[in-house]
Amino acid sequence: MHDSKPFSQACENNKQCILDVLRTVFTQPGIILEIGSGTGQHAVHFSSALPHLTWQPSDKPGNAQLCQARIKEAKLPNILPPLELDVNRAPWPLQVFDGVFSANTAHIMAWPEVAAMFRGVAAGLGSGQPFCLYGPFRYGRRHTSDSNHQFDLHLRNQAEHMGIRDLDDLRQLASTVGLSLADDAAMPANNHLLVWRKQ
Numbered sequence: 001m002h003d004s005k006p007f008s009q010a011c012e013n014n015k016q017c018i019l020d021v022l023r024t025v026f027t028q029p030g031i032i033l034e035i036g037s038g039t040g041q042h043a044v045h046f047s048s049a050l051p052h053l054t055w056q057p058s059d060k061p062g063n064a065q066l067c068q069a070r071i072k073e074a075k076l077p078n079i080l081p082p083l084e085l086d087v088n089r090a091p092w093p094l095q096v097f098d099g100v101f102s103a104n105t106a107h108i109m110a111w112p113e114v115a116a117m118f119r120g121v122a123a124g125l126g127s128g129q130p131f132c133l134y135g136p137f138r139y140g141r142r143h144t145s146d147s148n149h150q151f152d153l154h155l156r157n158q159a160e161h162m163g164i165r166d167l168d169d170l171r172q173l174a175s176t177v178g179l180s181l182a183d184d185a186a187m188p189a190n191n192h193l194l195v196w197r198k199q
């Protein structure tokens with residue numbers, strides 16, 4: 001049974017595997033901007049396990065408050081109230097940070113929004129700092145599983161602008177803003193955690 005706070009079963013399933021990688025990447029104290037926080041389950045799980053970080057949740061207006069009750073209830077000293085941040089809208093309410101995390105956003109955003117996200121992230125990170133992007137991705141134009149293929153069709157049926165992104169396109173985009181792929185961790189359920197670093 002869950003209470004009335006917004007809840008995602010997928011977040012419950014993936015949060016520990018993601019954390020296992022984040023603890024090897026976000027090793028330095030600092031502010032981590034989360035883009036598209038959704039229910040806030042990731043924000044609470046990661047900030048409680050990584051007390052050297054200050055976690056800054058955010059989401060676009062209309063969704064930014066989805067995580068508020070969960071964050072308040074968690075009473076953690078290192079998690080900040082959510083910001084309204086739409087990657088399209090410059091200037092971002094937080095423009096300098098030490099790391100970025102975003103889960104399951106690249107296939108929901110339109111491609112120009114993905115580009116805006118990479119631009120804003122690259123502008124705010126210092127040299128060598130990480131951007132962790134979790135979700136399903138295609139490799140060499142191919143899906144990694146039939147279920148991802150079905151999910152991609154489902155997304156594209158829902159809205160033309162959505163769809164699973166190809167790693168080659170993301171690499172190309174990243175190179176134009178000064179980010180490069182430092183690591184690619186395979187995760188359960190045919191997902192990946194891509195670790196980009198500012199050059």
Ligand SMILES: C[S@@+](CC[C@H](N)C(=O)[O-])C[C@H]1O[C@@H](n2cnc3c(N)ncnc32)[C@H](O)[C@@H]1O
Nearest residue numbers: 008036037038060063085086087103104105108
């Ligand atoms: C599938 S949900 C993922 C939520 C959460 N990260 C998770 O893994 O469950 C996609 C998220 O992307 C956010 N999003 C979509 N477009 C956005 C934009 N232009 N700027 C910021 N966030 C956006 C949505 O509001 C939503 O919270």
